[in-house]
Amino acid sequence: DAGVTQSPTHLIKTRGQQVTLRCSPKSGHDTVSWYQQALGQGPQFIFQYYEEEERQRGNFPDRFSGHQFPNYSSELNVNALLLGDSALYLCASSGLVFTDTQYFGPGTRLTVL
Amino acid sequence: QKEVEQNSGPLSVPEGAIASLNCTYSDRGSQSFFWYRQYSGKSPELIMFIYSNGDKEDGRFTAQLNKASQYVSLLIRDSQPSDSATYLCAVTLRNTDKLIFGTGTRLQVFP
Numbered sequence: 001d002a003g004v005t006q007s008p009t010h011l012i013k014t015r016g017q018q019v020t021l022r023c024s025p026k027s028g029h030d031t032v033s034w035y036q037q038a039l040g041q042g043p044q045f046i047f048q049y050y051e052e053e054e055r056q057r058g059n060f061p062d063r064f065s066g067h068q069f070p071n072y073s074s075e076l077n078v079n080a081l082l083l084g085d086s087a088l089y090l091c092a093s094s095g096l097v098f099t100d101t102q103y104f105g106p107g108t109r110l111t112v113l
Numbered sequence: 114q115k116e117v118e119q120n121s122g123p124l125s126v127p128e129g130a131i132a133s134l135n136c137t138y139s140d141r142g143s144q145s146f147f148w149y150r151q152y153s154g155k156s157p158e159l160i161m162f163i164y165s166n167g168d169k170e171d172g173r174f175t176a177q178l179n180k181a182s183q184y185v186s187l188l189i190r191d192s193q194p195s196d197s198a199t200y201l202c203a204v205t206l207r208n209t210d211k212l213i214f215g216t217g218t219r220l221q222v223f224p
Contacts (some may be wrong), residue, residue, distance in 0.1 A: 012213070013117050031210070033211075033212070034211070035212070036218045040216070041216055042117075042201055042203075042214030042216050042217055043201075043212070043214050044214075045212060045213070048210060048211065056209060056210065056211055058211065088156070090156055092138070092212075094210065094215065100144070100145050100205040100209075100210040100212070101147075101159070101162055101211060102146075103159055104149075104156045104157045104158070104159075105156060106155070106156050107155075107156045109218070
């Protein structure tokens with residue numbers, strides 16, 4: 001049973017650039033949520049996708065956008081990168097029954113120079 | 114007031130002891146409660162979830178929920194050095210699947 005997968009594992013970008021992170025949910029899951037985790041902090045909710053639409057959004061600027069594909073995989077895009085965007089980006093998936101029980105992927109470590 | 118509060122630790126316990134991790138939350142509309150374990154440099158791993166008042170046991174782990182006191186705890190029996198990690202408490206509010214996390218408690222189990 002494949003768990004949540006994310007790519008790439010690590011990424012280094014410079015200020016002002018754009019980045020795309022990818023996530024495939026756990027088998028049988030149809031909902032994908034994205035979180036940002038800064039060093040020493042708990043994960044912060046960015047947004048959630050269900051049926052290819054953004055269902056909920058946290059307190060993140062419009063520079064953060066996403067997409068969900070028909071196969072339930074998802075992308076997180078961040079434009080005009082800032083130094084403060086450096087963090088571990090986590091994707092979590094959940095299923096139809098316990099919709100708030102979320103399983104995390106390994107994360108993408110983004111460093112903005 | 115933070116929505117979910119945890120003592121950052123570190124909490125140091127000897128091998129074989131019971132580790133007690135605590136978490137308080139501010140919103141009485143909180144619906145579901147989760148404990149995640151996170152090793153350094155890794156992603157959070159779901160350990161337990163609890164929805165109703167009382168205790169829920171799974172192996173060496175017991176989650177305890179007291180909604181009246183807005184308090185949730187995690188007990189780890191027979192602690193092992195491999196339990197050394199940061200434990201994150203998370204809650205969801207009614208009608209939302211957004212996880213709200215505390216900053217985590219670092220647990221150290223020494224031999």
